[in-house]
Amino acid sequence: MILPGATLGVVGGGQLGRMFTLRARTMGYRVVVLEPDPRSPAGAVADRQIEAQYDDPGALAELAESCAAVTTEFENVPAAALRMLADRIPVRPGADAVSVAQDRIAEKEHLEKTGFPTAGFRRVSARGAAGRAFAELGGGAAILKTSRLGYDGKGQTVVGSAAECERAFDALEGVECILERRLSLETEISVVLARGANGEAGTFPPGENRHRNGILDTTIVPARVSGRLAEEARAMALGVARSLDYVGVLGVELFVAEGGRLFVNEIAPRPHNSGHYTIDACTSDQFEQQVRTLSGLPLGSFEAHSAAAMVNLLGDLWAEGPPAWDRVLAIPGARLHLYGKAEPRPGRKMGHVTCLAPTAEEAASRCAQVRSALAG
Numbered sequence: 001m002i003l004p005g006a007t008l009g010v011v012g013g014g015q016l017g018r019m020f021t022l023r024a025r026t027m028g029y030r031v032v033v034l035e036p037d038p039r040s041p042a043g044a045v046a047d048r049q050i051e052a053q054y055d056d057p058g059a060l061a062e063l064a065e066s067c068a069a070v071t072t073e074f075e076n077v078p079a080a081a082l083r084m085l086a087d088r089i090p091v092r093p094g095a096d097a098v099s100v101a102q103d104r105i106a107e108k109e110h111l112e113k114t115g116f117p118t119a120g121f122r123r124v125s126a127r128g129a130a131g132r133a134f135a136e137l138g139g140g141a142a143i144l145k146t147s148r149l150g151y152d153g154k155g156q157t158v159v160g161s162a163a164e165c166e167r168a169f170d171a172l173e174g175v176e177c178i179l180e181r182r183l184s185l186e187t188e189i190s191v192v193l194a195r196g197a198n199g200e201a202g203t204f205p206p207g208e209n210r211h212r213n214g215i216l217d218t219t220i221v222p223a224r225v226s227g228r229l230a231e232e233a234r235a236m237a238l239g240v241a242r243s244l245d246y247v248g249v250l251g252v253e254l255f256v257a258e259g260g261r262l263f264v265n266e267i268a269p270r271p272h273n274s275g276h277y278t279i280d281a282c283t284s285d286q287f288e289q290q291v292r293t294l295s296g297l298p299l300g301s302f303e304a305h306s307a308a309a310m311v312n313l314l315g316d317l318w319a320e321g322p323p324a325w326d327r328v329l330a331i332p333g334a335r336l337h338l339y340g341k342a343e344p345r346p347g348r349k350m351g352h353v354t355c356l357a358p359t360a361e362e363a364a365s366r367c368a369q370v371r372s373a374l375a376g
């Protein structure tokens with residue numbers, strides 16, 4: 001057990017690292033962040049930042065030296081770096097689980113092997129294979145995705161024919177890809193869960209997710225699906241975590257398609273954007289659960305004390321100067337979270353607003369008010 005007063009490490013300095021750091025410090029831990037960017041969101045609130053690349057051996061040794069345990073805040077941490085750290089201190093989640101989650105092909109193959117439903121898929125690693133894979137999936141619409149490093153819809157192309165598929169593969173410059181059958185989605189939901197080293201685990205209430213241009217736009221909680229489907233989603237997410245012997249916080253994205261059936265879309269080996277609502281609506285939020293699983297402490301309550309909806313704030317909102325926060329904060333139940341990023345680029349996640357309300361519908365309509373307040 002690692003008790004408050006000890007130092008925790010986090011690899012990565014983005015907003016997830018920032019929210020982890022803030023929570024850990026609230027609970028009395030010290031936090032060291034490994035991140036090359038000297039102006040990182042997490043570095044700004046940590047006790048110390050080691051300014052170096054994620055795979056710098058000297059920096060990793062220093063991190064292991066100064067911390068009792070280490071976690072990560074993004075999936076593309078080099079697995080070798082995590083293994084290097086794991087030789088010296090506990091690393092949660094572990095390198096094996098992270099390396100599955102950071103490679104869409106490994107991820108889908110793992111899910112298939114362990115019996116979880118996914119959209120039909122094929123590996124595409126060479127010219128010529130792309131068109132063949134398209135035909136094998138039945139010839140309907142499909143999505144070609146780079147196997148590694150894609151996020152927020154980047155590195156994805158919708159294709160409608162074998163020839164288009166070949167062209168899309170060429171345009172992605174021949175990197176290894178996965179071709180997935182494009183499901184006709186009824187809705188998208190996600191389950192954020194935490195699992196301790198002793199196997200103790202729990203899930204937050206599933207969120208209903210809407211995307212815009214491939215980027216998460218809004219999460220509404222509780223998801224407006226049947227109680228049976230919500231329970232099935234929670235059980236499926238826990239099953240996926242168990243199949244990976246996962247320790248830490250895991251985000252599981254699910255599709256609802258083909259007449260109310262669940263399909264696992266992807267997993268994120270860290271707290272998830274759709275779980276930000278837990279900061280304002282739950283007894284112990286996803287970052288607290290990350291601290292607890294990392295420290296070997298009992299898990300906190302996953303209970304939500306309110307319905308909630310969250311909207312992401314992208315850099316686009318800064319096009320004509322800082323947004324009208326006073327108008328946003330005048331909306332009842334609205335809570336503003338900004339990540340302290342210096343440069344508001346289009347498509348960049350700068351912050352989010354969570355609205356609490358007695359029902360999911362009311363929370364969603366307050367978020368719609370946030371959107372119109374921001375539109376001016």
Ligand code: ADP
Pocket residue numbers: 119143150151152153154180181182183184185188211214253265266
């Ligand atoms: P990212 O890592 O960018 O979040 P995802 O694989 O989750 O990548 O894809 C982003 C979004 O694209 C999904 O949330 C969903 O809306 C849509 N999408 C992805 N794959 C499929 C699919 N097989 N069928 C239908 N829609 C999909």
Ligand code: MG
Pocket residue numbers: 253266
């Ligand atoms: Mg996704």
